[in-house]
Amino acid sequence: MYNSKITGLGFYVPDNVVTNEDLSKMMDTNDEWIQERTGIQERRWIPEGSEDTSAVMGAKASRIAIERAGLTSKDIDFIVFATLSPDYYFPGCGVQIQNMLDMNTVGALDVRNQCSGFIYAISVADQFIKTGMYKNVLVVGSEFHSGGLDKTTRGRGVSVIFGDGAGAVVLSRTEDNSKGILSSHLFSEGAHAEELTVLAPSIKHWVPEILAANDENDESYFPYMNGTFVFKHAVVRFSEAIMAGLEKNNLQVSDINMLIPHQANLRISQFIQKKFRLEDDQIYNNIMKYGNTTAASVVIALTEAWEKGKIKDNDLVVLAAFGSGFTWGSVIIRW
DSSP: OOEEEEEEEEEEOOSOEEEHHHHHTTSSOOHHHHHHHHOOOEEEOOOTTOOOOHHHHHHHHHHHHHHHTTOOGGGOOEEEEEOSSOSSSSSOHHHHHHHHTTOOSOEEEEEOOGGGHHHHHHHHHHHHHHTTSOSEEEEEEEEOOGGGSOOSGGGHHHHTTBOOEEEEEEEEEESOTTSEEEEEEEEEOGGGGGGEEOOOSBTTBOHHHHHHHOOTTOGGGSOEEOHHHHHHHHHHHHHHHHHHHHHHTTOOGGGOSEEEEOOSOHHHHHHHHHHHTOOGGGBOOOHHHHOBOGGGHHHHHHHHHHHTTOSOTTOEEEEEEEETTTEEEEEEEEO
16 A cells, blocks of 8 residues: 655735734724734734636645756646635536646545645545545645624624635655555534534525515524533543544654644643643744645644744644644654
8 A cells, every 4th residue: 555745735814914912903803802812913914906716726736846856846746625615616626736737637635624724634545545446636625714704793703713815735745654644533523513614605595585684683604613612522522532643653742753733722732632632842833924825734734844844854744723623633754
């Protein structure tokens, strides 16, 4: 059986920086309140009139990743695209990427697992490579949050958290089983699905009802989050996912060279760091600059950490995420 290795990484975020001070002009909030609860100082939002969308940003990140892998778009055998904010209700962004990058008529799969989307997506790609079906798989995480947020005081508890951006990796076949993805671990608990959700459009509120109601005060289109409930579950599930990966590979917490957690909330990452007694150089956070970019957050952070030289050959890298669904998971990588 083959192994899969990350051979190229890339990320893209819009140029438009939105600070906490900027948000205080839109809603009743302030920098101190946001930083105290989330650690976020600023985020990137796609400005009005920009060409950027989830698919377009994903394509921009993908071009960087493919070039860094020493490949062309024609070398990609399959696409896995993770997002909760596709350009269209259907089709998904995967086929748009195939077209935008002028790829061969390869398969394209979309993953809708929100904050754990990239973890699920790279796990799927890993299985395709391990079985020998594909040689080079493009894995993308991209989100366009800002267009769907309630930017009034009513929505401040959620809207201040999220940012726009995209990241991508090329996962390639290797015969060296000591390097690359060692294992992946995926979990879900659907009993809590409505604690972090967007309810419309859905079976509860579909097109005929939407047209008939035409209610400008309908909040079901905006994200809802039971913040305290989600936080309490996140710190437990993050820990479980990380330990599942380490135990599978007979590793210890002390073996971790770099933990890349989903950038949901800096307080969650700090809790995990303290629990596992990790030094500052063993964990990477960038939520302060980009906010929570959901399916893009892990791959943006991974790419940025790698670009800064914080990930080196033979390092043990752990990716972990928890989010809506509830879904969570981890990926263990020997770099």
